[in-house]
Amino acid sequence: MQNTNFQNQRGREDGRSLDRHASDDLQEKLIQAILFSCALISVFTTFGIVFIIFSVTLEFFQEVTLPQFLFDTQWTPLFAQKRFGIWPLINGTLLTTAIAMFVAIPLGLSAAIYLSEYASPKVAGILRPAVELLAGVPTVVFGYFALLFITPVLRNFFPLEVFNALSAGLMTGIMVMPTIGSISLDALQSVPRSLREGAYAMGITKLEVITKIIFPAALSGIAASIILGISRAVGETMIVVIAAGQQPRLSLNPFQTVGTMTAYMAQISGGDSARGSLNYKTLYVVGAVLFLITLALNIVSHWIANRYKEKY
Template identity: 50%
Template sequence: MTYSPITAGSPGAGSPPSADEPMDLRARHRRVGERLIKVLLAGSALLSVAVTAGIAVSLIAPMWTFFGNVDIGEFLTGTSWTAGFGDKSSWTDKDWGVLPLVVGTLSTTLIALLVAVPLGLGAAIYLSEYANARTRRVLKPVLEILAGVPTVVYGVFALTMVTPILQELFGAQFFNNLAPGLVMGFMIVPTVASLSEDAMSAVPDSLRQGSYALGANRMKTTLRVVFPASLSGIVAAVVLGLSRAVGETMIVAIAAGTQPQLTFNPLEGAQTMTGFIAQVASGDAPQGSPVYYSLFAVGALLFVITLVINMISIALVRKYRQAY
């Protein structure tokens, strides 16, 4: 029995592509699944942009009506806000200065950050640099459970548990900014801790080993090597927590009160921007009234504040971003 050798061009050989056949086989034989995934991803990105644009467009017409009757300078610089009091159908007998709502929002947000940033970064440092793999697998999901608790539960907890303690220790008012600020800080701890831990864990071990080889201990390595290397991710985590604190509604609506007063004392109550929006959106003002239109003006200002925060976040992340 004889066997014929397989030569080039025979059925069993892999013939090279001809000159007129495209060399990029991926462009010619692109799988349908890849195209579908690309379309879905592009659609998701465009949907997010469309929703954001839709929110902005929905605010324009009512906001235009509001500022047709209220001076924008008075709105941005005025120190008295009485939109929810008196005759809700009148434009002239009310004060439309939004500063009390802005200060109330910034007050609770600052308190929340003072709680969340140290605790969140401390938890991230422990999980990334000190905890073993088994401890990390247990503690990180437990920590992230806090992010799944409904915010209305946090609000009730702030009003019924934290506020009495503050009244006993510091003489705080029943509605105050300190209680919701503290509870809101614990609410955003998982956001800061989880994202910061992910950023720190992404730092190559070679940087740590190089630091240890130079005689640095674990704490110095963490603070002077790992922390600066992951700074962009940490900044993004803090700014994301900040954005969530600025936009939080239920905690401040329940525990901060509904009195819009310009105060920097956290032991006193002051209505926030989101608290006012929740109050009006719950049916407190009839549709088409001045108070109803003020809802969109405050919402537009909150939208701009959040946009500015995100733009600053993007700039900081790009500035401190490092690729390995």
């Protein structure tokens, strides 16, 4: 009788254990399905955006020829005499981006090297959050700071127009600097400590260790941070809208007013152009060009990261 009761109790425990395992498996599958659905939503959203952009872009090229778009040197779709040469917008975008990178790369890499190799843990614990705090400042604040402070100061030394590429580029560089600095710092700190100690044991100075050991070993992460910074600068909107102006111009003079792709998109999306009109379609064709530029930058970033990861 006791054996029978024991077997019955053991059977009930086994049954409850199987029920728990089944419940756990069901929960695991449910969580997996939810996470998979979230991933699908992001993928379908991306494909939907790309489909809409390029479908309207094709409609644009049914009214404007590709040679007009690629070889004309004026962009005046809102004027009576409409011209659709994209190069003035690309010129303004690349000009402000180049100025921004001239500021962001030296400052970001210098900050990363100092925090990684020279600063004490206490100082690094204070400075790193302070540097990263810049990333949380709204870009509209940067834009008005460039227009109302940077431009008046620079006009004491340079013949700047009120809206100009120089002020916008400088403030965009300050905005991008925390991105480059933070990612580069993570890349530098990920270099194994043994490489540093081995180099110091051979009598190499700290500067030589940084330039010949640590920097090359972290080059993939540093290159990725720079390209990510370029992508952010290319896609920046509020700073260039406020400080650079909205006059597309094919010129490399940073003292003049320029128009960027994002500034033009902000201008068109204000609602002055009727939906379905040619002016409205220019919003999508400029967005398509901007998408292709950022896509190319991301591809280059992945290529550089993979290549130098294999090397080092």
